[in-house]
Amino acid sequence: MAGEPQPLPPSLGDSWLRRQRLGCDFFNRPCVSLAKALLGQVLVRRLPDGRELRGQIVETEAYLGGDDTASHSRGGRRTARNTAMFMKPGTLYVYQIYGIYFCMNISSKGEGAAVLLRSLEPLQDLDTMRQLRQAQHKSPAKALKDWQLCNGPSKLCQALAIDKSFDQEDLACTAGVWLEAAPKAPPEDSVICTTRIGISGDWAHKPLRFYIRGNKCVMSPSEVVQQPARERTGSQRCCSGPWK
Template sequence: MVDGKRVSGRIVETESYLGSTDMASHSYNGKRTPRNEPMYMEPGTVYVYKIYGMYHCLNISSKEEGSCVLIRSLEPVDGVEYMMDARQERRKKFKALKDHELCSGPSKLCQALNITKEICNKHDAVTSKVIWIERGTQVPESEIVISKRIGIDSVGPEWANKPFRFYVYQNKNVSVRDKKAEANMHYM
């Protein structure tokens, strides 16, 4: 809810982070800090953090201690005009964005939905009145692309190449398509 209005999107891309064993995770080796505390809270806790000191990323804590799921992209559903204004406000270019560009990346979706650490961090994604996840439409397994995560090459090939990224095949809102993974899908 933003200013009393519903702003929402369908999750179309995620990445998983497995906690203390995952070298790309903020909780690798059991690291526990005030920043990553939501990763150790009940599954379904919102974990928002900043990257590059200015962009937010949205995660949801998961079952295993220190684990979470990064929400990488959304397909806009409600409040598209609000999202457009929110994203355009932060851009230096005046060219209007297309709907599929509004939430096509972790920080873009946070800008579009006004998701910040100050507003959303540590909320329960089931019971919160500010930010929550609802049951959506089922996506057939045959339409889910499984790929390596993005932007974590610095942790080395073992963890950088694990198939922990998931996205809806042919969805325009996905941040980056993996054509090689798509070509290896069984139904194609």
């Protein structure tokens, strides 16, 4: 039925019968709505050897395109790098920063709009995540605490072995990475709406970052004023006002 999570195909292992994969309809919503809906969902990475890594999404940021000067697609700008932002909702946009690290985004409804995954709470096979994180360092890294494994956009990509090869993949059907429905949706009053990190200019104060209150894996939760996120009808709104 449209809008309901779909079961994983049998090719993804015997455990697929006990889990549900989020389908195309889940991603087909406006960017702010998707950024909030992603909180609590479980990101799964299936490695080539069959091991599955899981983490619950606890922090996201919305990038709206158009007038959003912090977005890679600001002003409708299309490049070879950001093509995925203009593809169907649920398309992965993976880009490289500093020539070393990767960040993972999910396209949404809306021209050039996408959601950045900022932090995960690790759930399954944390030892492998730790090994993958440490493999990124030329010298031996100090032991990472569990909450440090995925508490940042490039960290979660390291921990799940996500790189540029996943760019433009359809999250609803690709075999190497997918989303599973949240075991339990976070209460509405636990979802915090605040400003994005590392943004300058006119859009620096727009409340487009969302996270689960009190989760230790959230990146820098206390740096900014926190407000409960709210859904309002009639226009796409968040916190204190509508987007113009």
